[in-house]
Amino acid sequence: MLIDDDAGLRAALEAALASHGHEVASAQDGLAALRAAIDQRPEVIVSDVNMPYLEGPDAVRILKALPQFRDVPVVFMSGAELPPTGLAEATLRKPVSVERLVALVERVARPAAGKAPPSPSPAPRPTPGTADDAGWDRERAAASLAPPAGTACAARICRGIELMHAQAARIGQLRRGGLDTEESERLYNQLVDSVANLLQYLSTEAALRARYRR
Structure with missing residues (x-):
């Protein structure tokens, strides 16, 4: 999944990755990436x-x-x-070198050293929209948020993400049943907007707390 708000750069990188055999789904910003999450297994x-x-x-x-x-x-x-965030396996400075990007993508996509090789008959990949392949884990969801993860705002964010996950699973069920998903997708997008707004508030709250502690 490629996320960048620069349409020209996004198109160029998508073409470069595709030319090296990668299938690319792109999004023009973070919100678009979250809205596309119900259909992606990158x-x-x-x-x-x-x-x-x-x-x-x-x-x-x-x-x-x-x-x-x-x-x-x-x-x-x-x-x-970039300061360390603990979120990324690698960082790349702009202007982007296509060769460096392709090398990084291929490096981080490889199985970790010492990991058992994949089974010769792997289980089928989940179909788009199922969203329930790994199950919900509240503690791991909370751990993915920046501190202060224990605040009331963070708890609301986790609940919002949990609802996103449940709604994505519901959309998958409707699709498999051949039913219309327009209203369900609209609700999912509303949940995305709410979670994004809360996370931005959480970041602002954390910055203010850090300023007051100085």
């Missing part, structure tokens, strides 16, 4: 950092709280030096 997330509506790290925190994205490696792209 092996790697490549995200810009500074974007309108919802910045890359905040979008990744929410994605990491969803079971289907929990263990997906992340590559951040930025024009500035």
Whole structure:
């Protein structure tokens, strides 16, 4: 999954990754990535950092709280030096070198050293929209959020993400039954907006607390 608000760069990187054999789903910002989450099972997330509506790290925190994205490696792209966030396996400075990006994607997508090789007859990949393949884990969802994870606001965010996950599973059930999902998808998008707004508030709250402690 490629997330970047620069349409020209996004198209160029998508074409470059595709030319190296990668199937790419792209989104123009963090909110669009969250809205697309019900249909995506990416092996790697490549995200810009500074974007309108919802910045890359905040979008990744929410994605990491969803079971289907929990263990997906992340590559951040930025024009500035990035402080450690614990969210990404690698970072890439802009302007982006296509060769470097392709190498990073292929490196982080490989199984960890020493990990058992995949079974010769792997289980079928979940169909888009199921969202219930790994189950909901409140503690792991909370851990994906930046501190202060124990605040009332963080608890509301976790509950919102839990509702996103449940609604995505519901959409999958409707699709498998051949039923219309328009209203259900609209509700899912409303949940995405609410969670994104709460996470931005949480970040502001954390910054204010840090300022008052100085």
